[in-house]
Amino acid sequence: MRYIPITEEQKKEMLKEIGASSFEDLIESVPQNLRLKDKLNIPEAMSESELEDNIFHIAKKNADFYSMKPLIGAGAYRHFIPEAEKFLLQREEFWTCYTPYQPELSQGTLQSIFEYQSYISRLTKMEVVIPSIYDGASATAEAALMSLRLSHKNKIIVSNLLHPHYRETVKTYLAPHETEIIDLPYKNGLVDMEKLKILIGEDVASVIIQSPNFFGGLENVVKISEIVHSKSVLLINVIVESMSLGILKAPGELGADIVAGNA
Template identity: 80%
Template sequence: MRYIPNTDEQKREMLKEIGVSSFEELIKIIPQNLRLKERLNIPEAITESELEDKIYHIAQKNSNFFLMKPLVGAGAYRHYIPEAEKFLLQREEFWTCYTPYQPELSQGTLQSIFEYQSYISRLTKTEVVIPSIYDGASATGEAALMSLRLTHKNKIIVSNLLHPHYRETLKTYVAPHKPEIIELPYNNGLVDIKKLQNLIGEDVAAVIIQSPNFFGGIERLSEISEIVHSKDALLIDVIVESMSLGILKAPGEMNVDIVVGNAQSFGMDLNFGGPYNAYLATKKQFIRQLPGRIVGETVDVDGKRVFVMTMRAREQDIRRERATSNICTNHNLNVTASNIYLSLLGTEGLYQISLINTKSAHYLENLLIKSGKFEKVFDYPFYNEFLLKSKEDIDTVNKKLLENNYIPPLKICQFYKEESLKNVLLFAVTEILSRDDLNKVANILLE
């Protein structure tokens, strides 16, 4: 970090400008019992070159992430990012997270957002898209609040196969409205349809389902949709691994009302957990309750095509009591990254990568089961994540993988305490893992 130290003369000038004679006079309003009596327990100052050398040696203790390939997903997935995207993102014109309020100065940015909205609309088969929400978890919370406004009901059914972090965020988001949150259990790795039929009633605002779910299972959304709509409730589909949209049936084609998606898989690296981006897509009839704003296309006074922000219902745009959301920023660099990524891949490219993901995941599952060291937990359809029970202690399994530069799969018992899920691992496979990698993983775990 670069910094500019202040000289004694500069300090005196600043104190004089403030109207005090000394630093002590400046802080005299702070009671003595609240002031620190001793020096902070931190090292003495060092030069910039010494600091750089120190940090470099600390960094050498880190593993080489490029060489370590992940077998874990559970909400954050390592996909290959084209060099062209990385190069284009170095353009300084893109380096802002702020909303382009002046359309006459922001046509390029607005067009990029509009293009991204169009891509998500095509992938989800929905009519309206909010392109930028902090992440999938907060977008899920926004969708739940949207359902309460639309239905004027106060009960939400939530699948317990929704990502645990999303469930916690959801509870925080809706807490001021005091809705009743009902947990929908699972059966054989998918939501329990019979339980849903028993739980749902005319007083339910929405049912929130994740597909592919936290166990990797592909939910029966068409069947769930019929049950939900028979009671005039809304169906919210949460997509944590958006790469699955390249191959699975679009939620809009199954009459899903609100689609929430984590966009991290579209051109964003893992980045130590963020920042990512999320989208919220829905039907045009719900446009007035969207939590945010969209970019629209129009014409200027000369008849030329231009782009503007519209449907601006966040609290910094209108009166707070009428706002649909208090989201106060725009992850525009991440939106741009996703737009570049999807533009480079195109329809066929996205399909091929999605296909590789699911084929590779099924290939690895078959290898591990054939090894005799693992067994299936559930018999369910999955995309690129799956559960396997190890016949060996999972700490031993994960140690073997780490020693061979593979980030081990998730211990599912960290989030689910059922006896049947002890010694169970959640594997994730993306195109980062080649066929040779998958064979190597199987051979490592055979030892």
């Protein structure tokens, strides 16, 4: 966290802006019996080196990626991140996900986005890549909305093995559309194919699965694709761990119509 100082002059300016003459005036509506009268029971301030050493010793109590091999899925995977990447991401061109609108000022940024799109296209075997999405959860929700627009239907089947955060985001995005969301159960850590055959119908816009799924299992995307496409339904394949695309067969080759996720 960056240290952002505040001077007495800045405090006065802020109080003036919100119409308060003092801090007491600002908290006037807070009853006296709810205000803290004594000092907080916290230790004295540490120096920077003492604080860093203290946090380091507390952090050592955690079970991290260096002390264990996590195979739990759930989107928690160890990655090597080059030191240069941290400084590149601090550049203002990459602070937001918005596509630059002034090409004459953004040639470098546009070039980097094009290279990113090209690599993702090669990894997923999808013809079109849209990079300007907030995160994997938002991308999944946008994919769901896309399937509604393409199919003119308002029912979606969502695998229970989709990351819970993604599921909640999809529900939030689809709530204004009054979309019926059907839960797809799992069996032995993978999508229950027989349940899918029962739930699928031509009134369904799309089926959303995740592979590797929340448990870290690899779904039989080809088989799922056959079931889904037999009813003229779109298949959305979510990739939470994009590094898996360097090993696994591309979702576009497995029958996915739309691919969403983090990268």
